[in-house]
Each structure stands twice: as C-alpha cells, then as structure tokens.
Amino acid sequence: MTETTTKIFSGPISFLKSAPKLEFLPEPTVPEIAFAGRSNVGKSSLINALVNRNNLARASNTPGRTQELNFFDVGDPAVFRIVDMPGYGYAKAPIKTVQQWRYLINDYLRGRVVLKRVFVLIDSRHGIKEVDHDIMSMLDSAAISYRIVLTKTDKIKASDLAAVETDTMAKLRKHVAAYPDLSVTSAEKRGGIEDLRAAVLEAVAS
Ligand SMILES: Nc1nc2c(ncn2[C@@H]2O[C@H](COP(=O)(O)OP(=O)(O)OP(=O)(O)O)[C@@H](O)[C@H]2O)c(=O)[nH]1
Numbered sequence: 001m002t003e004t005t006t007k008i009f010s011g012p013i014s015f016l017k018s019a020p021k022l023e024f025l026p027e028p029t030v031p032e033i034a035f036a037g038r039s040n041v042g043k044s045s046l047i048n049a050l051v052n053r054n055n056l057a058r059a060s061n062t063p064g065r066t067q068e069l070n071f072f073d074v075g076d077p078a079v080f081r082i083v084d085m086p087g088y089g090y091a092k093a094p095i096k097t098v099q100q101w102r103y104l105i106n107d108y109l110r111g112r113v114v115l116k117r118v119f120v121l122i123d124s125r126h127g128i129k130e131v132d133h134d135i136m137s138m139l140d141s142a143a144i145s146y147r148i149v150l151t152k153t154d155k156i157k158a159s160d161l162a163a164v165e166t167d168t169m170a171k172l173r174k175h176v177a178a179y180p181d182l183s184v185t186s187a188e189k190r191g192g193i194e195d196l197r198a199a200v201l202e203a204v205a206s
C-alpha cells in the first residue's frame with residue numbers, strides 16, 4: 001500500500017447524508033464509488049473495514065438494514081465519496097418494495113455522472129446468483145464499470161474458495177463492463193482490505 005493510500009483512509013471520513021429519493025442526492029462535485037450487492041452480503045461491513053471504522057456504515061444481521069443511498073465523504077474537503085447502497089434481492093423490506101429499490105438504484109446508477117465504479121459484492125459461499133447476474137447485465141447495458149468483490153471468505157474452506165474464484169472469473173469474463181479481476185475479502189478478518197483500498201483509489205482516479 002502506498003503512503004497516499006494510508007493517508008487518505010486514515011484521515012477524516014464522515015457520513016454526509018442519506019438519500020431516500022433521487023432528489024435528495026448530494027451535488028455531484030467529487031468522484032463516487034458505490035457498493036452494491038444482495039442484502040446481507042456484507043456491504044456496510046466492508047465499507048467499515050475499508051475505512052477502518054467500526055460503525056460508520058451501519059451493519060446488521062437483519063437483511064434490508066440499509067434502505068437508502070448513504071454517502072460518506074473521504075477526506076476533508078472530500079476527495080471522493082463512498083456510497084453504501086440498499087441491498088437487492090430481499091422482498092420483506094418494511095418501507096420499500098423491491099420494485100421501488102430497483103427504480104432508485106437503476107436511476108442513480110444510470111444518471112450519476114460522477115459515479116466511477118460500482119463494487120458488486122458476492123457472498124463467497126454462494127457465488128454469482130441469478131439476481132446478481134441481472135444487476136451485472138443492467139450495469140453492462142448502462143456502460144457502468146464495475147468490479148466483483150467476494151465477501152465473507154473467512155466462512156469457507158480455502159479449496160472451496162479457489163473453486164468459487166475460478167467460477168466467478170469465468171462468469172465475469174462474459175460481462176463487458178466487468179473489470180477483469182476479482183477482489184477477495186473478509187471484513188471480519190480484515191482480509192484483502194489493502195488490495196481493495198488500492199482498487200478503490202484506482203477507480204477514483206480512472
Ligand atoms: N463472518 C463474516 N461475517 C460478515 C462479514 N461481513 C459481514 N458479515 C456479517 O453479515 C451480516 C450482514 O452484514 P452487512 O454489512 O450489514 O450487510 P449489507 O450487505 O450491508 O446488508 P443490507 O444493508 O441489508 O443490504 C452481519 O451480521 C455481518 O456481521 C465477513 O467478512 N465475515
């Protein structure tokens with residue numbers, strides 16, 4: 001990890017705002033990178049690991065915890081923003097239907113000029129599911145660059161992980177907007193976090 005990487009992630013990082021609707025999005029003044037993925041895949045936990053804070057993004061055992069687009073400023077003044085997105089693929093959300101979520105996410109992803117890359121998180125125990133494939137296809141057709149990140153690797157055996165990595169690489173090669181590499185992470189054990197930081201900074205600079 002370079003000195004600049006260390007500096008930016010150990011410097012000021014703060015919650016900016018939640019946007020339940022598109023009209024509440026912050027002004028698009030700095031680059032953004034977004035974390036997307038099925039409910040409970042570990043988006044909020046991975047953001048916390050990335051910025052080395054315990055509870056900046058609110059993680060929870062209950063799927064559907066994050067229900068809005070949450071924006072975090074990295075740097076003061078902000079150099080870039082991290083966006084924690086509501087999870088997809090979960091039908092029992094108390095305040096929003098899956099369809100409403102889909103519209104929110106779809107509109108944000110398509111319309112956001114400062115959005116540099118989406119990090120699409122995949123639970124390493126499950127691999128790419130149909131709903132992930134749908135999201136990836138949506139990103140392909142919107143020409144939004146994204147990178148696949150395997151999560152919760154502390155929960156599976158090394159041999160199983162190797163098989164999931166191979167399978168995931170084969171699948172992502174068929175998607176035009178997918179970055180041709182994988183991030184392999186554990187928020188719990190802090191695995192792959194420094195590589196992920198480098199991937200985030202590379203995306204911000206792209
Ligand atoms: N063992 C293990 N558990 C994890 C890891 N990352 C997240 N979890 C757990 O998985 C659950 C869901 O994590 P969240 O970070 O809230 O998931 P999310 O994707 O933000 O979920 P939504 O906001 O509901 O879409 C929590 O109980 C976390 O503690 C990991 O790397 N390893």
Ligand SMILES: [Mg+2]
Nearest residue numbers: 043044065066
């Ligand atoms: Mg969350």
